[in-house]
Amino acid sequence: AFGERRAKAERMFALMDRFLKNDPISLQKDILNHVEYTVARSRFSFDDFEAYQGLSHSVRDRLIERWHDTQLYFKRKDPKRVYFLSLEYLMGRSLSNSVINLGIRDEYAEALSQLGFEFEVLAEQEGDAALGNGGLARLSACQMDSLATLDYPAWGYGLRYQYGLFRQLILDGFQHEQPDYWLNFGNPWEIERIHVTYPVKFYGTVEEELLNGKKCKVWIPGEMVEAVAYDNPIPGYGTRNTITLRLWAAKPSDQYDMESYNTGDYINAVVNRQKAETISSVLYPDDRSHQGKELRLKQQYFFVSASIQDIIRRFKDAHDNFDEFQEKVALQLNDTHPSLAISEVMRVLVDEENLDWSRAWGIVCKIFSFTTHTVLAEGLEKIPVDLLGSLLPRHLEIIYDINFNFVEELKKRIGMDYNRLSRMSIVEDGAVKSIRSANLSIVCSHTVNGVSRVHFELLKTKLFKDFYELWPEKFQYKTNGVTQRRWIVVSNPSLCGLISKWLGTEAWIRNVDLLTGLREYAANADLQQEWKMVRKVNKMRLAEYIEAMSGLKVCLDAMFDVQIKRIHEYKRQLLNILGIIHRYDCIKSMNESDRRKVVPRVCITGGKAAPGYEIAKKIIKLCHAVAEKINNDNDVGDLLKLVFIPDYNVSVAELVIPGADLSQHISTAGHEASGTGSMKFLMNGSLLLATADGSTVEIIEEIGAENLFLFGAKVDEVPMLREKGTDMRVNLQFARVVRMIRDGYFGFQDYFESLCDTVDGGSDFYLLGSDFGSYLEAQAAADKAFVDQEKWTRMSILSTAGSGRFSSDRTIQDYAENTWGIERCRCPF
Numbered sequence: 001a002f003g004e005r006r007a008k009a010e011r012m013f014a015l016m017d018r019f020l021k022n023d024p025i026s027l028q029k030d031i032l033n034h035v036e037y038t039v040a041r042s043r044f045s046f047d048d049f050e051a052y053q054g055l056s057h058s059v060r061d062r063l064i065e066r067w068h069d070t071q072l073y074f075k076r077k078d079p080k081r082v083y084f085l086s087l088e089y090l091m092g093r094s095l096s097n098s099v100i101n102l103g104i105r106d107e108y109a110e111a112l113s114q115l116g117f118e119f120e121v122l123a124e125q126e127g128d129a130a131l132g133n134g135g136l137a138r139l140s141a142c143q144m145d146s147l148a149t150l151d152y153p154a155w156g157y158g159l160r161y162q163y164g165l166f167r168q169l170i171l172d173g174f175q176h177e178q179p180d181y182w183l184n185f186g187n188p189w190e191i192e193r194i195h196v197t198y199p200v201k202f203y204g205t206v207e208e209e210l211l212n213g214k215k216c217k218v219w220i221p222g223e224m225v226e227a228v229a230y231d232n233p234i235p236g237y238g239t240r241n242t243i244t245l246r247l248w249a250a251k252p253s254d255q256y257d258m259e260s261y262n263t264g265d266y267i268n269a270v271v272n273r274q275k276a277e278t279i280s281s282v283l284y285p286d287d288r289s290h291q292g293k294e295l296r297l298k299q300q301y302f303f304v305s306a307s308i309q310d311i312i313r314r315f316k317d318a319h320d321n322f323d324e325f326q327e328k329v330a331l332q333l334n335d336t337h338p339s340l341a342i343s344e345v346m347r348v349l350v351d352e353e354n355l356d357w358s359r360a361w362g363i364v365c366k367i368f369s370f371t372t373h374t375v376l377a378e379g380l381e382k383i384p385v386d387l388l389g390s391l392l393p394r395h396l397e398i399i400y401d402i403n404f405n406f407v408e409e410l411k412k413r414i415g416m417d418y419n420r421l422s423r424m425s426i427v428e429d430g431a432v433k434s435i436r437s438a439n440l441s442i443v444c445s446h447t448v449n450g451v452s453r454v455h456f457e458l459l460k461t462k463l464f465k466d467f468y469e470l471w472p473e474k475f476q477y478k479t480n481g482v483t484q485r486r487w488i489v490v491s492n493p494s495l496c497g498l499i500s501k502w503l504g505t506e507a508w509i510r511n512v513d514l515l516t517g518l519r520e521y522a523a524n525a526d527l528q529q530e531w532k533m534v535r536k537v538n539k540m541r542l543a544e545y546i547e548a549m550s551g552l553k554v555c556l557d558a559m560f561d562v563q564i565k566r567i568h569e570y571k572r573q574l575l576n577i578l579g580i581i582h583r584y585d586c587i588k589s590m591n592e593s594d595r596r597k598v599v600p601r602v603c604i605t606g607g608k609a610a611p612g613y614e615i616a617k618k619i620i621k622l623c624h625a626v627a628e629k630i631n632n633d634n635d636v637g638d639l640l641k642l643v644f645i646p647d648y649n650v651s652v653a654e655l656v657i658p659g660a661d662l663s664q665h666i667s668t669a670g671h672e673a674s675g676t677g678s679m680k681f682l683m684n685g686s687l688l689l690a691t692a693d694g695s696t697v698e699i700i701e702e703i704g705a706e707n708l709f710l711f712g713a714k715v716d717e718v719p720m721l722r723e724k725g726t727d728m729r730v731n732l733q734f735a736r737v738v739r740m741i742r743d744g745y746f747g748f749q750d751y752f753e754s755l756c757d758t759v760d761g762g763s764d765f766y767l768l769g770s771d772f773g774s775y776l777e778a779q780a781a782a783d784k785a786f787v788d789q790e791k792w793t794r795m796s797i798l799s800t801a802g803s804g805r806f807s808s809d810r811t812i813q814d815y816a817e818n819t820w821g822i823e824r825c826r827c828p829f
């Protein structure tokens, strides 16, 4: 039988093209075939979008080839794998990234040009995959790219939301949210796996049964849905390795609701069935605040349960018992969102695989690692016990048991210190009894990671102090990084070419430490000249976009000053706007000759506010109100412009970041766990204007304090300053700009009142008032540096040259070696 199967496989293989060819003629053929047979358009008449579809399907074929080989190779080698569990991924577009990582960008460009198309134009046809909110979600995407490139045997798991992050529509300066039904136009980057499905259970009761004389728990579910896998191949750069991001979609379960069809109400039965799909329908758009919503908890369990079943199935395909489980499986919790995975693994091992509790617990403690992305206790997730008990009754029992054992152990270690015991308990006995997901994750993980050194210090001394004192060896940090493939090679091709030319190699694309080689040319006049040209081209691209979008013409000689990120009070977009008002006010009061000395600025801002975050929405409106005033003031002209870029997302970032001269990262010290936007700007040679927060402290170490504009209170000064409060009688400049808003200078007087209240009148929690003076000084220093273009360009080159440490390749290698214990597994070409 084996011989026959083999002969059949050989026969089929002989019929196939073994490897798709990548010469321009073959590529043209493949694109046209896809236009005709996949997209079903006539090859004599198709538009740019259809050409994009044909093109991306031909790329997809090439991805699949490598992906099959990689998966087969992993299967044969059976290495320890890391499973990255994350509820959010901000992938953005895939086309350019894929052809670059496959190493066939130029071949495609040529093939398309022979067909009368331009690669860039077709690439613009693609919509973003926005299955996440902000930094945390984009970090997952960067890390997937690094995992593939560094040949690590890794899987990403997540949810296939039908609606990604809302689209931001600005009407009259106010944010409106529109649904992002991103799958409307098809998605060539995923492969539906109709046979990879798992049942996921909810609700019901737990009963005790006797099995072979042993008592065991049986969960009788009240509802069941099916999880279907959608695989997104992630190609590495300079390697054949192509790993899997497996996203789960919810479908009605056939097994479960056969019953309801016998009641005669056929229509209602079908309609009810369809409700299962709501589980994976929409991404929660609140960056970091979650209020114990049932649907959210269902999403978390749905994706965790399907992933764990998949992981255990894969393990059991190659092993007959669990002895080696911890040698083959590492589970990474991206924040606490997937923390139900802990109780799920316990449940499967104990209730379904019949392991003893203590053996299962021994395994759990060796496989989980947890990364936290927050600084604030308020940011920590809590699950109301009532909610958990009704949705997942068995999991609640298991978590109670884990907590009981933990607290007993703790009493032996620290005695009857009730305050401390209650702080550390996984169960919180408050007005609403709840599960502290972070405590659960710390107790059950072998390693807890922070995302920058400053963050790590705060974890040890504040947020997780009690746990750090108990288990200091569990705590580590891995400073975040971003992928230079997406953030230089894809988004800034001219800079990419320039770097390779001066380094004499493209090797930095896989080994980013080589960027330091640029340092020796930082003052070289030729490099400086070419560097300025590249920057100008990118500014032009951005200026065109701004004009197309808003009708505003901006001057290319002005300093492009950018702040783009999610809108949050702690990120202090308001400080930026107050600074702009101050600049405007100064210009207004100048005479002609003083005006001639002003360095012209184009201030560019953008970002989404969570739909329910009122103050953040007011900040967006204020930005528009101020822009309206400034941009229409003839006294000001080109000296100052303010633009809000609507609907900020990954592809907008790819356009904006390379065009920035200056970028702002100005959170109140001690509030930004890391920050990753700054790293993308740094790589692209934008100078930073920043506070000593998050990863900025490490950026300073790499590039030197003289190469960025630093200001504001330090982490350890913040509590004292908060106590003191801002004295408006001393802080006259600050008082004046806030007064202008209060007096209705920009209109909407009543609407902005509560926004002004957050920074004056003694509250000013984020210290805008006390940092204002030094903020203005840093801005003045930036103006001064900009006048000296030679100095500015040198600083810009040194920024790129010092950005190597902030590659996600470094972060991922550190995780692999020091947290997951996995090794590279490179599929032969």
Ligand code: GPK
Pocket (backbone or CB within 6 Å): 133, 134, 135, 136, 137, 139, 287, 288, 289, 373, 374, 379, 451, 480, 672, 673, 674, 675, 676, 694
């Ligand atoms: C942190 F807690 C959270 C969250 O819910 N969402 C999110 O994007 C960010 N983050 C931090 O705010 C950044 O400082 C950090 O760089 C990023 O996560 C990645 O670690």
